[in-house]
Amino acid sequence: MKIELPEVVKLLKEHDNFLILCHSHPDGDTLGCGFALARALRSMGKKANVKCEDNIPRKFSASCEIIEEQDFEPEYIVSVDVADTKLLGENVQREYGDKINLAIDHHSKNADFADYLYVDASAAAACEIIYQIVCELGVVITKDIADCIFTGLSTDSGCFRYSNTTPRTHYFAAKVMECGADAAKINRIMFETKTKEYAILERMVLESLKLYCDNKLAIIAITQDMYKTSGCSEDECDGIASLPRQIEGVLAGVTIKEKKDGKFKISVRTYAPVDAAQICSKMGGGGHVRAAGCQLEGTLEETINTIVENVKEFLV
DSSP, rough: OOOOOHHHHHHHOOOOOOEEEESSSOOOHHHHHHHHHHHHHHTTTTTTTEESSSSOOOOGTTTTTOOOOOOOOOOHHHHHSSSGGGGGHHHHHHHHHHHOOEEEEOOOOOHHHHHHHEEEOOOHHHHHHHHHHHHHHHHHHHHHHHHHHHHHHHTTTTTTTSSSOOHHHHHHHHHHHHHHHHHHHHHHHHOOOOOOOHHHHHHHHHHHHHEEETTEEEEEEOOHHHHHTTOGGGGGGGGGTTTGSSSOSSSSSEEEOOOOOEEEEEHHHHHHHHHHHHHHHHOOOOOSSSEEEEEEEEEEHHHHHHHHHEEEHHHO
């Protein structure tokens, strides 16, 4: 059932012993939401833990510092920045997918899987929603909470460069900076700092670049062999999806990541008027207008052919 923000705040005030679920392959927004909300609830005397299927990438440790897990049985389960339970990861979905009480999200195509759903599709990041919730709860925004929220705002807006960025995004960023968020440090780590291993992987990935559809579609691929050769872990390279869209004239940039089970995770980034969510929905996925994803099976060549066939009609 869809609800409004005041009802979200009321539910959080009424309940205790929260388990907050982030999506698998976590990014700055889902982690920022999870840890900011957990810290806020704990400051109210409530118990709250954060759970994620995958390891948290080390670059987020400076802004979304892992909090010590509290010992309790979850009574109220909240998902943050999760559009569908399958995005929780296989294990978390199996254990909690049908037990989620409240979903807080900014994806317009949320699958409406929770007892209560609050979606604000106008938010550049789900952390915009969390900022409002924290304020309505009457919680003092500490530096730790501010860092978490700023991380989500900055990463999901591409350091405030993407078209989803609004005046409200900048305003909320300014407000958490006033509360102590270290914007310069966070942005440097998120957008300007690379490990040696990542730099090697990025070079290999760029060598895989191919252009299609009169150079309007760019595709890059990351294979398991590339991970092994470079020494870069999979959780370090979420930012690589922005590379193919950076080429002049490209309207759709696609990143193919081979998973350990041989399947391929697809990330699509677009410029207007191309809708990434529409493209991915044709391949069983979804997301935002400018950033969406899906999963495909088959050989790498078959996967590329499937992508080209599904993208080209949107590039006419």
